[in-house]
Amino acid sequence: MTTSEQQPIEHAGALPLVPTASTSRMRILAVGGEAAPASHLRRWADELEMDFEWSSDIPQAVRLLAEKQWSAVLAVFGERQDEELTWWADTLRVANVTRHLIAVADRPSMGLALRAERLGVSDLLTRPVRREAFQAALRRIASETETGLPLPAVQPHAVGPYALVGESPVMLDVYKLLARVSATTVTVLLQGESGTGKEVVARTIHLSGPRAARPFVAVNCAAIPENLLESELFGHEKGAFTGAVARKIGRFQQATGGTLFLDEVGDLSLPLQAKILRAVQEREIERVGGAEPIPVDVRLIAATNHDLRAALDAGRFREDLYYRLAVMVIELPRLVDRGDDLLLLAAFFTNHIGERYGKRITSLSHRVVDVLRSRPWNGNVRELRNVIERMVVVARSEMLSVEDLPPELRGEDKMPADRARGGLLTLAETEARHITRVLAETAGQVGAAAEILGIHRNTLTRKIREYGL
Amino acid sequence: MKVEQALRLLPNLEALAPLRAQLLAVSRADERTRWASAAAYLTVGKRAVEGATLRERLDGLVEQVSTHLRVLYRSVVDAIEAQEAGETHRAIAALQRAGVFEVRAGRYRQAEAWYEAALNLAAELSDRGAELELLRLRGALSLTLGQYAAAARDCQRSLALAEAEFNDSAVIAACEELGNIHRVMGESAGAQSWYERGLGLNGTHGVRSGWLLLRLGDLARERDDIRAATALLDRAREYMRAGADAAGMAQTLSAQGQVHIAQGHHAAALGCYREALVWARQGPEPANLEVDIRIRLSELALESGRWLEAEADLRQAEQAALAHGLTRSLVEIYTLLGRLSGREGEETGFVFFEQALELRAVLELDALVEADVCLAYSQFHSALGNVDASRAYLERAGETYQARGQASGAERVHRELSRLGVA
Secondary structure: OOEEHHHHOOOOOOOOOOOOOOOOEEEEEEEEOHHHHHHHHHHHHHOOOOOEEOOOOHHHHHHHHHOOOEEEEEEEEOHHHHHHHHHHHHHHHHOOOOOOOEEOOOOOOOOHHHHHHHHOOOOOEOOOOOOHHHHHHHHHHHHHHHHHEOOOOOOOOEOOEEOOOOOHHHHHHHHHHHHHHOOOOOOOOEEEEOOOHHHHHHHHHHHOOOOOOOOOEEEOOOOOOHHHHHHHHHEEEOOOOOOOOOOEEEEEHHHOEEEEHHHOHHHHHHHHHHHHHHHHHEEEEOOOOOOOOOOOOOOEEEEEEOHHHHHHHOOOOOOHHHHHHOOEEEEEOOHHHOOOHHHHHHHHHHHHHHHHHOOOOEEEEEHHHHHHHHHHOOOHHHHHHHHHHHHHHHHOOEOOHHHOOOOOHHHHHHHHHHHHOOOOHHHHHHHHHHHHHHHHOOOOOOHHHHHHHHHHHHHHHHHHHHHOO | EEHHOOOOOOOOOHHHHHHHHHHHHOOOHHHHOOOOHHHOOOOHHHHHHHHHHHHHHHHHHHHHHHHHHHHHHHHHHHHHHHHHHOOOOHHHHHHHHHHHHHOOOOOOHHHHHHHHHHHHHOOOOOOOHHHHHHHHHHHHHHOOOOHHHHHHHHHHHHHHHHHOOOOOHHHHHHHHHHHHHHHHHOOOHHHHHHHHHHHHHOOOHHHHHHHHHHHHHHHHHOOHHHHHHHHHHHHHHHHHOOOHHHHHHHHHHHHHHHHHOOOHHHHHHHHHEEHHHHHHHOOOOOOHHHHHHHHHHHHHHHOOOHHHHHHHHHHHHHHHHHHHHHHHHHHHHHHHHHHHHHHOHHHHHHHHHHHHHHHHHHHOOOOOHHHHHHHHHHHHHHHOOHHHHHHHHHHHHHHHHHHHHHHHHHHHHHHHHHHHHHO
């Protein structure tokens, strides 16, 4: 994505244009602005053998979007540029008509340009629109053809419906450990970042072990409000507290004979840790509001994305419980440390999700692969699965292309292209881009972003204001 | 720190209410938990809040509170001065203004007190114009608070006074309010007759007809009379467009979307909702409408099996509701997120219902809201095979519906109980 000022004037020569599925010519929908400039745009589009339609107001444009197929939308922004940009990006994403948005704004700020880039806007033009810039933007959209990489064959290490995918050396080490613990009923602690597949591994251990025919019960300790977690784990008698409308059998009891998977165990409060320790040591529990101890026989598998050792040192996690849980510790690797497992996983999810949505996807475009490889994948396999699912849902051909990428990833595809076109950045632009990226990664939390950037939060706040981010 | 932990540090004092609302507004989905397995079940209590962010907002917040107090104090001083000058009408207007201001700030109990004070003054006047308006306002407020009997009483009195005063405009307003009360109580025939009476009096004058037609269209849709609903809403839309009433357009389009859904025309419904969002942005309370329309969008996605979209819309609605202090909407949002979890067979989705019930209690919302949540919660349990829990929540909902004379709700509970084989 570039602003019009950075574009060299190109001559309208031969036009190898890419039409939409339903027409032989590209169709452009322009929204907003005045009628007179729109007539110029129509003529310039016609020179490129493209169809052009203009709508003065958004409601009419929304109806047109729903009624016809469009190759691109050109939106002329008014005074509330930021809001309109977000709205259009959101609308085109949901409407699933076209991914190509050309934004036109009066004196666009650097902040607007960065946000447009992040949202995957094809081009940002300055008003009044020049013929050269307009036609260059259309040509760029037309020339965005992609070649595909066939999906590699995947051989999942499947146990029941749960598949472990990957052939990297780090995953082979995990498989070896799994083979050792599966045959036993030893308590296992799974450690790894969020999204590395701890629950899949826990289910695999259960299904490969001697208790496979008995229940596997998972409890997400971080999701459940603190005041409800005790009754969730141990159950409660009817009327034990407000809202206890019926007797409840707790997860420990539900898992009798099978496996209890305590996910995010690092989030447990100290009082609850003590109660779990007692249940593990004495092999019996008491329902909330109940008087009778109930014997339980469960295999425990715990998981955490916290550094439990540090939590021990800080007094946030009981040492005795830690040693009860960490009889066998399995560390799950980050996705970025798994090399080409990324492609295998992408292929596995594409097939799996494609089947669910009734879509046949046979390849990933090379540009998509480049984007996937360049991601830091803070959310690991869960994030990858999420991205692939979003892509499969919107895909309209047998190849997953850049158009199918979620907006926040499409921006990443554009940045190298900008550089390739020779658009060298100023120091301020680079700084603004980096701040934007860090803010996106920290979900807009200024404190966390300032910490990563190594500057004071007041300095960051000032820069955000200065750059209009 | 998690919101649930931070809230424990706030005593339940009225003076801290704006700070509590601000705490929710600045809360965020913690980056560390963004990709954690718990992220799918994130509720407001599990969001993160930073003391430093809250501190940054303190000055603005105190300024906001101070502005609010200034308006209230000035209203009192205005009322005192007006009374000193023997201008009771002006004094009543000052007190009424404060009440309306409190309603806008969501301080309904306080608004009640202002209306009460104004009504006491109005009783001294021989001219009943001020009293009938105050009664209607207090009736509308009681409706918001779920006090239907009190709401009906006030609006009936307002209507009687308006008729005695030959004040057609006030008669129409009272008719509309009475229609709203009957509708919420599930008495659609009564609601229809009040709206029709209001419409008959108003004729073809301005957007008020649009609003009455919109209400009538909604009622027709609720009784599955699609043809009537379509015709009424088309007419409503013409009035709203002619009167450039953006909020009216947004609500009419949203209602038309629901009519399309009833006909199975999901693409058309989507178009209506998207257009409604555009109009909502031009209205006086865009956040309110946006939240409402996003909830409708998520319902549509849920019905169509597009769960990712449903969740995305609900999360956007949640964000908007939190950012704009529309915490009441969170009850519906979390109930829908719970339903979504149930469809996906996610047992942990119970956290959404629990959060909805907790918010209902904290915000002191009407018991019927709790009954609606319990009904959805029972269906969640039923889908997961927890028959006992499902029955218990159905019975809890049924008791409330019956106590409040909500026949349609009680009937739904009876149907569900029959389905479980226990009725």
